[in-house]
Amino acid sequence: MKNIILASCLLIAASANAQFKQANLQASGLTCSMCSKAIYKALTAVNFVEKVDSDIKNSSYIISFKQGMTVDFDALKNAVTNAGFSVAQLKVTANFSNAKVQNDAHILVQGKTLHFLNTPSQTLNGDKTFTVVDKNFASAKDHKKYSQFTSMKCYQTGFMENCCTKKEGTTGTRVYHVTI
Amino acid sequence: MKKYILIVALLATSYSHAQELFVYTEPASNMPTKSIGLRLSNTFMNDRVDGNINYHLLPEIMWGVNKNLMLHAEGFISNRGKTLVSEGFALYGKYRFYSKDEVHSHFRLAAFGRISTNNSDIHQDEIDVNAHNSGYQAGIIATQLLHKTALSSSLSFVHAMDNGSINKFPSTQTNKAVNYTLSFGQLLLPKEYTSYNQTNINFMVEMLGQHLVNSNKSYLDFAPSLQFIIHSQTRVDIGYRKQLYSTMVRTAPDGFMLRVEHLLFNVFK
Numbered sequence: 001m002k003n004i005i006l007a008s009c010l011l012i013a014a015s016a017n018a019q020f021k022q023a024n025l026q027a028s029g030l031t032c033s034m035c036s037k038a039i040y041k042a043l044t045a046v047n048f049v050e051k052v053d054s055d056i057k058n059s060s061y062i063i064s065f066k067q068g069m070t071v072d073f074d075a076l077k078n079a080v081t082n083a084g085f086s087v088a089q090l091k092v093t094a095n096f097s098n099a100k101v102q103n104d105a106h107i108l109v110q111g112k113t114l115h116f117l118n119t120p121s122q123t124l125n126g127d128k129t130f131t132v133v134d135k136n137f138a139s140a141k142d143h144k145k146y147s148q149f150t151s152m153k154c155y156q157t158g159f160m161e162n163c164c165t166k167k168e169g170t171t172g173t174r175v176y177h178v179t180i
Numbered sequence: 181m182k183k184y185i186l187i188v189a190l191l192a193t194s195y196s197h198a199q200e201l202f203v204y205t206e207p208a209s210n211m212p213t214k215s216i217g218l219r220l221s222n223t224f225m226n227d228r229v230d231g232n233i234n235y236h237l238l239p240e241i242m243w244g245v246n247k248n249l250m251l252h253a254e255g256f257i258s259n260r261g262k263t264l265v266s267e268g269f270a271l272y273g274k275y276r277f278y279s280k281d282e283v284h285s286h287f288r289l290a291a292f293g294r295i296s297t298n299n300s301d302i303h304q305d306e307i308d309v310n311a312h313n314s315g316y317q318a319g320i321i322a323t324q325l326l327h328k329t330a331l332s333s334s335l336s337f338v339h340a341m342d343n344g345s346i347n348k349f350p351s352t353q354t355n356k357a358v359n360y361t362l363s364f365g366q367l368l369l370p371k372e373y374t375s376y377n378q379t380n381i382n383f384m385v386e387m388l389g390q391h392l393v394n395s396n397k398s399y400l401d402f403a404p405s406l407q408f409i410i411h412s413q414t415r416v417d418i419g420y421r422k423q424l425y426s427t428m429v430r431t432a433p434d435g436f437m438l439r440v441e442h443l444l445f446n447v448f449k
């Protein structure tokens with residue numbers, strides 16, 4: 001038990017301090033307002049979503065997150081695909097506090113493993129927006145474009161692999177590939 | 181005939197918006213997962229034999245099982261027997277097996293099947309397992325949605341059976357057919373999408389054909405329709421189906437359709 005508490009403390013200490021605030025999601029595969037409303041309804045039903053504002057013309061949704069709730073990017077993607085459509089782009093805005101980012105390396109942010117690609121090493125402070133470039137979160141073209149910036153296998157699988165540096169999670173941990 | 185082809189060709193190339201919720205056919209896309217759709221279709225067809233209006237009422241419930249599968253159950257009620265009677269029911273399933281989505285466009289393929297039972301008298305060569313014949317239908321649908329045009333086409337095989345123990349399928353008629361459809365859709369209003377509360381008005385043009393297997397009997401219909409989408413949740417469709425040509429016996433090929441459909445989102449958690 002003590003080991004678990006110790007491990008949890010270490011994990012929290014290693015995790016960069018940030019709060020996911022909102023996301024801008026663009027959906028693909030639709031033009032009709034009934035289809036757009038299906039996505040809107042699916043997003044509003046996600047438990048950590050506070051509010052959704054729709055831009056019907058551009059098939060875009062500004063999603064505000066509830067404070068203190070764990071945000072799950074996969075749940076947003078699943079809401080869109082279950083409504084019958086796809087995610088074309090997901091941009092997430094988070095409030096960072098002294099988060100040290102390195103290119104082609106993993107970082108733990110609010111318990112989530114992020115893998116920054118094509119991003120210069122920097123320390124993030126304040127509201128910053130990153131784009132998720134994983135499969136099913138971006139167009140196939142964009143996903144392929146960012147594959148040149150890493151040789152790690154996790155980019156293809158979305159999960160921590162044996163070749164990955166294990167500091168920010170164990171094999172099988174969900175990894176989101178992002179860029180600023 | 182040439183005139184109609186020209187009209188369809190013009191529709192395909194000149195419209196600036198597209199809609200994929202067709203009136204006389206189903207698109208390859210499905211309903212949202214965990215949603216329920218309630219549909220009431222009414223057809224008022226001119227009977228060429230006695231000059232009466234053949235009224236058919238089709239109540240239908242639709243269920244989005246998951247992102248790829250949707251199921252329908254529908255009933256057939258008609259006044260062909262002079263009073264309004266229930267004639268049968270059908271189950272319909274559609275499985276979307278291919279999707280290529282881009283912003284404001286998609287290409288999708290789906291397979292569908294319908295199995296239906298009907299106890300009405302068999303009075304025409306045309307096979308219709310969606311209100312007239314017992315039997316089954318199986319086919320594929322391809323829908324291409326582009327920035328400016330929505331185009332959908334389907335090809336299916338239909339097999340009619342006896343309409344109950346009393347109304348046997350006539351041995352002199354062909355009980356197998358191939359159905360083919362081609363649909364176009366366009367958004368007329370609003371010019372700019374700003375709210376889900378704007379009423380959308382769509383214009384559709386569909387071609388519906390059937391060829392009876394191992395015969396020279398076929399027909400082709402032209403079906404323009406207007407669609408109103410209210411609060412992005414309720415559909416009202418008004419269509420008119422007109423026979424372009426036919427080499428088979430059909431009792432009432434021409435007439436109006438009025439349909440109301442309401443979608444209930446996130447019914448199941």
